[in-house]
Amino acid sequence: MTLKFFKEEIVPGGFPEGSLVLLVGEPGTGKTIFAATYSYEEINKGRKVLFVSLNETSSDFHANMEKLGMKFDNENFRYIDLFTVSKDAIEAQLEVIYKEIENFKPNLIVIDSITAITSAIGFENVRAFLHGSIGRFVKAFGSTAILIAEKPVGKEELGFGVEEFVADGVLVFRYIKYGEHYRRVLEIPKMRGKRIRKPQYEYTITDRGIIFLEVPRLERKEELVFEKVSSGIKKLDEILNGGFYKGSITLIAGHTGTGKTTMGIFFTYKNAAEGKRAVLLTFEESKSSILRAMRNYGLNYEDVEDNLIVESLIPEAHSPVEFFVKISQIIEDVQPEVVFIDSFSAIQEHMDEEELRKMIRYLQLTVKRKKIALCTTLNLAGDMKSLPATNLSTLADNIILLWTEIKEEAMSRRLLILKTRASNHSRKVYSYEITDRGIEIR
């Protein structure tokens, strides 16, 4: 886990030394994980971090962070776990904290949460405490302070209303209910000395910690790619004049039962068998049913499992950003040359148009940057005279149409290459069969 994107793109260079930064958010928005990750990266740079927590015991903190891959057993890290005290004991509590700051001389101080302290010291003392005590201390020592402030669910204002004025930077962590899940966004209304480019940054919390949605960027000078990969079906490669370009998106659109998934299975399997890294992501079936289908076509998964990753995801369990982050993570981990996503229709059912458009665009940029040949499927119904105007059909480089015709009590299957961007292709309508050897085009 890393805050690389945060430190490069959101707050370039990270928080300035001598600054007091407030992290504000409702429960469960990831404030502690963010602060812990920031601390972890500071420790790894050889800097000293003092983490004061009024929420989590030391053993809980260490156990929770270890789950996210962060081990804090380091001489540069000190964790002070305290409990929330009443007004009468707050001075003694601050004495414990100040004494430790004085002895340890940290470069970064985290207080989780400041709300527990400010509510005990009262409105009249909040500004003096933040600006006078904590603020002056960090300025004098060139340290940085991250103060976590709790915001009750549904309440807009923060604490006593003065905290955000005193701080040098304010990060607001929000979640917005989105269908069956939450969309998490970070807003930075204030960061002295830094220019914040966007009003909101979307993020997700995974088992690798906080991951910000990195909008993929194309190099200014885009490299031309002439290399093609096989579709996995010999005859289809001939029709496509050599297969699919790397860095292209292919949409396989068609009726139910026309072999869209089969086409994807052959696409990933055959490329994996040639030594290429391949990923098959299914939103429609379980991994075992994909492996069973492979076996039925005489394809033995064990022969290619080092190169072919098959993953099954449940569309309802992911927000649009989580979807994209998950797919991006798999791409980063596997570094595939070919990817098959089955199906686009399953994703479409759980996203609104705007979210879907954004995800497709990000996916397209990733595919181009990583030079991946990506195939995805779309379920269609009707007479096939028109393809539904989805964003995917506009962004797709290749479109393969599959449909069935029933005439005189017999069903036949048809295939047409509707579009191949920057490549010649056959305009003919082909007949094909699905046999125990896969798709056979005539």
Add this chain to the structure above:
Amino acid sequence: MGSKEIIVRAIKTACKKASPGFEQLLEIHLRNNTGRGFELVYEDPKRFKEVVTKMLGEYSYRLLELLALQEIKKELKLGENVNTLEDAVSSTRE
């Protein structure tokens, strides 16, 4: 009132200052782990620290100690060199 009573009372006052209900909670913890109540602070301050730290952690124990020492120093007129409950108990025994 003897030194033992003053020190035990100071711990109880510190608990009350720290948080409502904390005195009762700590007493249950002490009895469960040692079979003794707050009197343990005078009888075996080292053990008292060990047991309370197990429940509260090092720094919250220090907080409780600081709050108790404020009372103890005031009542028993102990010097500036008394910084811990162990110091306080041994000073009164001398």
